[in-house]
Amino acid sequence: MFTYGTSTETLSAGQSKEFLPDVKLELKKEEISSETLTITSTEKIIVHATSLKHNSVQTALVIPTDQLGKEYLVPPVPRIPGTNDNVTLDVTERRPFRLVIISGDQPTKVTVEGAETREVSLRPQQVAQILLQEAAELRAVRADQPVAVLLTHSCAIRLNCTCGLLLTRLSPATQEQLRFFIPPFLAKNASGETFLLLSKEDSTTIEAFDPNSPLVETTGSVVLYRPGFLLTLIPEKDFASCFVVSRIQGMQSFAVIMVHKDFTDGVRIRKDPLGSPDWQELRGTEFVSTAVELDLETNVIWHTSSKMAVYFVGKHGTALYGNPAPIVSRTPEVVKIGEVVDGWRESVKYCRDNDLQLVSFSRTVNVMQIHKELVQVKNDSMREAWIGMRRSSQTGEWYWLNNDPVTDTNWEEGEPGTEDDGQCAIMSLESGKDFGWRDEDCCKAALPVCYRRPVLFPL
CATH class of the missing domain: 3.10.100.10 (Mannose-Binding Protein A, subunit A)
Known part of the structure; x- marks a missing residue:
C-alpha cells in the first residue's frame, strides 16, 4: 500500500500503476518552491518519472529519501551551440542549465560552492533552483541533511532547430577511485557528438567519447551527453544482480545490459536466457554489452551468479532518453x-x-x-x-x-x-x-x- 499525495492505493506484488501529477507542480521560474509531490509506501516500491511534451521525452528514477546524499560534485555543462554559447534569461532555449535541489524529511541548509558560494535554507520537501551561469560555475553542493540534486535544462537545442528537456540525477560524491564503462549503444550513430562530463573534488573536465577507450577511472562522477540525452553513468561498485525495466508504450524501449564477458550465459529476462544477443566488446576491458528491445510492459532482468549494469533507454525519433535501471537486488545467487x-x-x-x-x-x-x-x-x-x-x-x-x-x-x-x-x-x-x-x-x-x-x- 502506498500514498500518492492525498490518495492511497494498494498494489499486488509486481503490479504497476500510472499517475498524472498536477500541472501546478511545474517549477517554472521560482527559485524556491514548496510544490512537491510526496510518495510513501508500506513496502519497497519503484517510482519511475516520465516527462513527455511535444517531441521531447525524458525519464528519471525517483530515489527514496534513505538513499540521498549530503554532498554532490557538479559536472561541467555540455557545450551546446545555440543554447549556452550565448546565454540569456530572455529566450527559453538559451537559458542557462540549472541545478534542482530537493530536501528530504528535515529542514536543510544547503551550501552551493563555486566562484561565489551561496547558502539556501529549505523546509522539508522543498525545491531550490540554482542557475549555472558561465561566470559563476558551480563545483559542489553540500547539505547538513540528505538531498537530491538534478542537472537539467528546460529546452536545450537538439537537431533541426528543435529543443527539448534535458535531465539527469546526480550521484552523491565519493572519495573512492571508481571505474565507469560506456556501452557502445549509448553513443550509437552519435559518437562524434557524445561527450563525458567528469567532476572531481578539485576540477571538472569535458572529454570526447572514444569508442577505443570505453573505460573511465576517476574519483568523481561521470555524466554522458549526446544531443537530447544526459545520463549519469553507473560505477562498477554499484553493479547489481536484479533490475526491473518498464517500457514506454508507443516508443522503442531497450534494456542496455553490461556484464563480464565470462558470465553472459547467466543473464535472464524474466525466466528466460537472452535469445541471440549481439554482445559487443568494450575494447580494452573484460566487459561486453548488448541492447535488448523490450516487448513486455514490465521486464525483470537478473543474473544467476554475477553482478552487472543495466540501463533503461528509449528512442523517440532520433533522440535517446533514459536512466539507470531500478535495482531490485544488489546480491546475486x-x-x-x-x-x-x-x-x-x-x-x-x-x-x-x-x-x-x-x-x-x-x-x-x-x-x-x-x-x-x-x-x-x-x-x-x-x-x-x-x-x-x-x-x-x-x-x-x-x-x-x-x-x-x-x-x-x-x-x-x-x-x-x-x-x-x-x-x-x-x-x-x-x-x-x-x-x-x-x-x-x-x-x-x-x-x-x-x-x-x-x-x-x-x-
Whole structure:
C-alpha cells in the first residue's frame, strides 16, 4: 500500500500503476518552491518519472529519501551551440542549465560552492533552483541533511532547430577511485557528438567519447551527453544482480545490459536466457554489452551468479532518453563451499552464521547453475559435502530445510537406505558421480554447501 499525495492505493506484488501529477507542480521560474509531490509506501516500491511534451521525452528514477546524499560534485555543462554559447534569461532555449535541489524529511541548509558560494535554507520537501551561469560555475553542493540534486535544462537545442528537456540525477560524491564503462549503444550513430562530463573534488573536465577507450577511472562522477540525452553513468561498485525495466508504450524501449564477458550465459529476462544477443566488446576491458528491445510492459532482468549494469533507454525519433535501471537486488545467487569440516548440524549453523543456508535442491533454485558454480570452486580434495536435506525422526520422510516440497531427487543407485543407514543427506563432489546423494550419519565430518537465492520480483 502506498500514498500518492492525498490518495492511497494498494498494489499486488509486481503490479504497476500510472499517475498524472498536477500541472501546478511545474517549477517554472521560482527559485524556491514548496510544490512537491510526496510518495510513501508500506513496502519497497519503484517510482519511475516520465516527462513527455511535444517531441521531447525524458525519464528519471525517483530515489527514496534513505538513499540521498549530503554532498554532490557538479559536472561541467555540455557545450551546446545555440543554447549556452550565448546565454540569456530572455529566450527559453538559451537559458542557462540549472541545478534542482530537493530536501528530504528535515529542514536543510544547503551550501552551493563555486566562484561565489551561496547558502539556501529549505523546509522539508522543498525545491531550490540554482542557475549555472558561465561566470559563476558551480563545483559542489553540500547539505547538513540528505538531498537530491538534478542537472537539467528546460529546452536545450537538439537537431533541426528543435529543443527539448534535458535531465539527469546526480550521484552523491565519493572519495573512492571508481571505474565507469560506456556501452557502445549509448553513443550509437552519435559518437562524434557524445561527450563525458567528469567532476572531481578539485576540477571538472569535458572529454570526447572514444569508442577505443570505453573505460573511465576517476574519483568523481561521470555524466554522458549526446544531443537530447544526459545520463549519469553507473560505477562498477554499484553493479547489481536484479533490475526491473518498464517500457514506454508507443516508443522503442531497450534494456542496455553490461556484464563480464565470462558470465553472459547467466543473464535472464524474466525466466528466460537472452535469445541471440549481439554482445559487443568494450575494447580494452573484460566487459561486453548488448541492447535488448523490450516487448513486455514490465521486464525483470537478473543474473544467476554475477553482478552487472543495466540501463533503461528509449528512442523517440532520433533522440535517446533514459536512466539507470531500478535495482531490485544488489546480491546475486551465492554458492559457497564452507571452509570448516564438521557434522550436519554444525554445517547448518556455519551457513547461517554467514547469512546463508545449507543448500536445498528444490524447484525454486537453478540446480544446473549451482552444479556449475560447484565445479568452479571445488578442488581435488573435496569429495563430498552436506546439503540441506534430512530425514524426519517422526515419519522417516525426507524434507528440505527451506520447507520446499521434495519432488525431484538425485539419489545414487541403491540410495537412500533405511533409517539405520543415516538421517542426513550428503552429496558427492567426485568427478563422474553427477553430484549424487546418499544418506549418512549426521555426525560425519564434511564440508557444507551454503547458498543464498537472489531476491527477485515475481516472474
